[in-house]
Amino acid sequence: MKPLSKLTEGIHQSDIRSVTARVNAVNGINLGQGICDMPAPDSIKEGAKKAIDQDRSIYAPFGGADPLVDRIVEKVKTFNQTPIQGAENIMVTAGSTGAFATAAFALLNPGDEVIQFEPLYGYHSKLLELRGVKQISLALHSPSWEVDFHKLESLITPKTKAIVLTTPNNPCGKVWSRKELETLLSLLIKHDIYAITDEVYEYMTYDGREHISLASMDGAFERTITLSSFSKTFNMTGWRLGYASGPKEIIGKMGLLNDILYICAPTPLQHGLADGFATESRYYEQLLRDYDKKRTMMCSALESAGFDVPWPEGAYYVLASFRPMADQPGFSNDQTACSTLIDRVGIGSVPGGSFYSNPKDGKYLLRFCFAKKENELKEACRRLEGL
Numbered sequence: 001m002k003p004l005s006k007l008t009e010g011i012h013q014s015d016i017r018s019v020t021a022r023v024n025a026v027n028g029i030n031l032g033q034g035i036c037d038m039p040a041p042d043s044i045k046e047g048a049k050k051a052i053d054q055d056r057s058i059y060a061p062f063g064g065a066d067p068l069v070d071r072i073v074e075k076v077k078t079f080n081q082t083p084i085q086g087a088e089n090i091m092v093t094a095g096s097t098g099a100f101a102t103a104a105f106a107l108l109n110p111g112d113e114v115i116q117f118e119p120l121y122g123y124h125s126k127l128l129e130l131r132g133v134k135q136i137s138l139a140l141h142s143p144s145w146e147v148d149f150h151k152l153e154s155l156i157t158p159k160t161k162a163i164v165l166t167t168p169n170n171p172c173g174k175v176w177s178r179k180e181l182e183t184l185l186s187l188l189i190k191h192d193i194y195a196i197t198d199e200v201y202e203y204m205t206y207d208g209r210e211h212i213s214l215a216s217m218d219g220a221f222e223r224t225i226t227l228s229s230f231s232k233t234f235n236m237t238g239w240r241l242g243y244a245s246g247p248k249e250i251i252g253k254m255g256l257l258n259d260i261l262y263i264c265a266p267t268p269l270q271h272g273l274a275d276g277f278a279t280e281s282r283y284y285e286q287l288l289r290d291y292d293k294k295r296t297m298m299c300s301a302l303e304s305a306g307f308d309v310p311w312p313e314g315a316y317y318v319l320a321s322f323r324p325m326a327d328q329p330g331f332s333n334d335q336t337a338c339s340t341l342i343d344r345v346g347i348g349s350v351p352g353g354s355f356y357s358n359p360k361d362g363k364y365l366l367r368f369c370f371a372k373k374e375n376e377l378k379e380a381c382r383r384l385e386g387l
């Protein structure tokens with residue numbers, strides 16, 4: 001038989017999925033995979049049932065079903081405060097992952113250079129690898145995850161086409177401040193570079209921190225594609241609905257690519273979401289209160305267990321260091337520590353090395369996801385405290 005495509009050669013199952021299989025095998029609690037198991041809002045579920053009953057079953061326009069696009073326009077104008085005009089600046093996608101894929105195809109050519117900040121979200125780098133671009137990384141370090149902008153500028157070459165920025169960040173929880181975004185933007189303008197910003201955790205920022213969209217800043221919109229998602233905000237990762245916003249020339253091309261790759265995101269779910277879209281601020285306030293409480297539970301339990309814990313500024317993950325326990329058996333590196341937690345207390349986490357191009361940068365780190373039902377999280381914390 002002839003070999004499969006060259007593209008498939010470098011693709012392997014991620015650490016996250018293999019940890020899930022091992023945790024399931026011991027009937028443990030999985031704090032590894034970033035899946036929120038809380039229910040989606042009733043109003044959205046009812047909206048989707050109604051749309052199915054009404055046979056809203058045909059392809060939607062590739063930019064998205066009109067009622068949903070209208071709601072997104074309103075949200076992006078008010079929450080993200082980016083200077084969009086209307087529907088021509090929005091594209092509904094199969095999760096923000098679909099948006100990232102079409103953004104990568106719309107902006108990048110094989111051989112272009114793209115700068116990312118580590119620790120990073122692995123799906124970005126895997127997709128960029130498929131696209132054949134050269135990935136350049138700037139590693140940020142615990143506990144401050146501070147950006148060295150001189151170093152960043154030194155990584156820019158004439159081939160640098162874009163940067164990818166995730167704020168709030170998965171896995172480390174960093175929320176980019178206005179000052180950091182301003183400095184970044186000055187480099188983007190100076191060197192004529194695009195930005196793809198992943199803002200899927202935009203409603204989860206703690207201790208009064210503000211989520212700021214890069215595209216809302218003067219001079220940024222024309223060079224920025226902003227990605228967002230309903231997956232995390234409404235606990236509906238499996239519905240596969242997200243969106244991109246940006247300049248209409250880029251969004252138009254992304255729409256055409258969206259059409260070629262999978263035509264459109266699921267129509268009845270788009271209508272359901274539009275019907276039930278929770279715009280009341282109390283939904284988001286409650287969401288934040290719930291996650292803040294879980295963040296405290298998770299971080300406190302890890303500290304009691306002996307980890308060094310940089311409390312996340314946003315999102316729902318903690319990237320904790322077990323360096324203080326590194327001389328204990330079973331904690332010599334991230335892979336063994338991850339196995340030790342599964343074997344001793346049935347807790348799944350993600351080895352830190354998977355978030356860095358040089359796995360040694362994550363040698364003493366494990367990522368824990370606290371988007372879990374409260375009882376399950378309590379039990380996980382109890383087990384970790386008894387480690």
Ligand SMILES: Cc1ncc(COP(=O)(O)O)c(C=O)c1O
Pocket residue numbers: 034094095096097098121166169170198200228229230231237240241242
């Ligand atoms: C930073 C980040 N971006 C994107 C996604 C995937 O989002 P979606 O379900 O909208 O494709 C995740 C999921 O964990 C994520 O952590």
